Amino acid sequence: MIINVDLAAEVPIYQQIRDQVVEAIAHGTLTEGSTLPPIRTLAADFGINFHTVNKAYDLLRQEGLIRLSRKTGAVVTAAATDQYLPSDWTAKARTLLAEAVARGIPADDVLHACRTLLDSFSATQQEDKP
Amino acid sequence: MIINVDLAAEVPIYQQIRDQVVEAIAHGTLTEGSTLPPIRTLAADFGINFHTVNKAYDLLRQEGLIRLSRKTGAVVTAAATDQYLPSDWTAKARTLLAEAVARGIPADDVLHACRTLLDSFSATQQEDKP
DNA sequence: GCCTTTGTTCTATTAGTTATAGAACAAAGG
DNA sequence: CCTTTGTTCTATAACTAATAGAACAAAGGC
Numbered sequence: 001m002i003i004n005v006d007l008a009a010e011v012p013i014y015q016q017i018r019d020q021v022v023e024a025i026a027h028g029t030l031t032e033g034s035t036l037p038p039i040r041t042l043a044a045d046f047g048i049n050f051h052t053v054n055k056a057y058d059l060l061r062q063e064g065l066i067r068l069s070r071k072t073g074a075v076v077t078a079a080a081t082d083q084y085l086p087s088d089w090t091a092k093a094r095t096l097l098a099e100a101v102a103r104g105i106p107a108d109d110v111l112h113a114c115r116t117l118l119d120s121f122s123a124t125q126q127e128d129k130p
Numbered sequence: 131m132i133i134n135v136d137l138a139a140e141v142p143i144y145q146q147i148r149d150q151v152v153e154a155i156a157h158g159t160l161t162e163g164s165t166l167p168p169i170r171t172l173a174a175d176f177g178i179n180f181h182t183v184n185k186a187y188d189l190l191r192q193e194g195l196i197r198l199s200r201k202t203g204a205v206v207t208a209a210a211t212d213q214y215l216p217s218d219w220t221a222k223a224r225t226l227l228a229e230a231v232a233r234g235i236p237a238d239d240v241l242h243a244c245r246t247l248l249d250s251f252s253a254t255q256q257e258d259k260p
Numbered sequence: 261g262c263c264t265t266t267g268t269t270c271t272a273t274t275a276g277t278t279a280t281a282g283a284a285c286a287a288a289g290g
Numbered sequence: 291c292c293t294t295t296g297t298t299c300t301a302t303a304a305c306t307a308a309t310a311g312a313a314c315a316a317a318g319g320c
Contacts, residue, residue: 201294
């Protein structure tokens, strides 16, 4: 999988790594059983400290998206764990959607943008099942 | 308008204030010309420092949602300023939607949650126009 | 059994953010 | 003239982000 880190961005590096793994799982680039690179390897690739990568992986572990073990490394766990959206997700979504509406974007356009993004996840899975 | 601040939350106080003003604008509780309380008043109401409120108002000003002037105070500016969603909005939305999908929530359910939230903004405007 | 690979834990430091505090300034209006 | 309001300045304490280095612990390969 391809991860890009922008050292100059306002978003913390560990958050960028976490976000891109989440997006890769949603997109199907990473599926259950996929392994992530060792923290030291990924850190070396980006020229960052391995503690920063470790923080990202630890976050993903807390969220239940990956499983960590020595030697096995970081392995993506099952997808279908949650049944409902957690309340803090809804709160974040409310704020984000409100941002768009407050700027004068019609609700239909905002919803369409969401649909397009959601479609982009399931559009081109890396494994086809015909 | 009603603003609530949770001092124990992980979200910074100035961000909470900013978010709630954005949501109030999206909801129609605050419309063009509405005035926000003076920073010192709002700070006293919450028992926080006025610099914290000032930071929230300054953020809103940078986003073009309110206009600040001495004596006039903070006034909500026009809504329909932007025509398109900025790219960083889309990036944030992509991450948030991916979070839900990665947890195994079906895309349809996620989209429905977005629709429900968007509906809640325009549902009960404070001014009806029959 | 030894060694390598891997995540884990510890302390430490630097830079930046968040929130508080107090003081003073500046403009607009009654 | 004075009050109200946002603006700017310095300062401080607590927390976060990122770096750094060292050491530990378990799992697997040879």
